[in-house]
Amino acid sequence: MLDGVLERIIDASAGAVAGGLANPARPPVADQGWPNGLLDSPVVEAAVTGATSPPPGGAWTLLRHRILHDIGIGDAARVRRVRWLGLLAAAGIVCGAVLLANATEEAPTITFTDLATMPDVELSIVRHGALR
Amino acid sequence: MELLRDPDADLVAACRRPESESFESAFEQLFSQYRERVYAIAFRVVGNAVDALDVVQESFALVFRKLHSFRGGSLFSTWLFRIVVNCSIDHRRKRDAAWGPMSTSDTAQDVVDESPTPGDCAETKEVGDQVQAAISQLSPKLRAILALRYLEDMSYEELAATLGLSLGTVKSRLARAHLALESVVRTRFPHLDSSTAAPDSVGGVG
DSSP states (O other): OHHHHHHHHHHHTTTSHHHHHHOTTOOSSTTSOOOHHHHOOHHHHHHHTSOOOOOOTTHHHHHHHHHHHHTTHHHHHHHHHHHHHHHHHHHHHHHHHHHHHHHOOOOOOOOOOOOSSOOSSOOSOOOOSOOO | OOOOOOTTHHHHHHHTOTTSTTHHHHHHHHHHHHHHHHHHHHHHHHOSHHHHHHHHHHHHHHHHHSGGGOOSSSOHHHHHHHHHHHHHHHHHHHHHHHHOSOOHHHHHHHOOOOSOOOHHHHHHHHHHHHHHHHHTTSOHHHHHHHHHHHHSOOOHHHHHHHHTOOHHHHHHHHHHHHHHHHHHHHHHOGGGSTTTOOHHHHOOOO
């Protein structure tokens, strides 16, 4: 508590003369004459960039879902996906129906008649002559 | 003065339209790009993995909820890190108010790393715990400025922009943080001094 108060006083007075009294690390003029040792420390760098505990496996996936849920996007995305799947299913049904309709051929009409000569039409099977 | 274009501008623009098809991809890219850096900063401020993950969640949720109010006056990353620092400090204060300040042993126990640890890993973990214990001696504000300075390699101007402080306050706070942490390291954890705690030897996140 007291540390926090002192910290706020020091921060607030960083640009004032009184700040120098409260903060022994602060030189008389705020932006000039800072010894590099006070602003860059290899000991501190080694400590700060040292080992941190990595998050447990799968944490990012779970976190991603939670964030999306927090901001109300998770449900909307699910609705959008369901909507798209519905549209795709409907399109598939329509395409299938069209293909099925095109694939259905009319039943051929069979006409029996006597032919004296070969008819001038394309037939897959022509039977020419008297029926047996 | 030439203004630099924010490298995240397109992703941010896409994330402003949650109803658009590009939202999820943009969200995924921003989240993947920054999550480990956000986690590393939060970890250094709150002191353990569980709380750090809570801070990551709070920070990203807040960022995406408030994205419409981000005017691009700074880089997106600057804005994000400012929110992360504020969330981390708030989180730490709330927890300390509810449960009291975290002790060194609590810090070590709360670290979530249940994977098998061979001898060298155990040693690394022990060093990591001690580093975190040393950092935990500082106030959240001092921890935050150190994390941004060394994990994000921010300049004094970037620190000022991210923390919303004057350059003088940044330098003052940074100097106090150095003095305090150096004092803790040298008196309580002398083996963590630069000769034995080089970053390459202990690994790290972010």
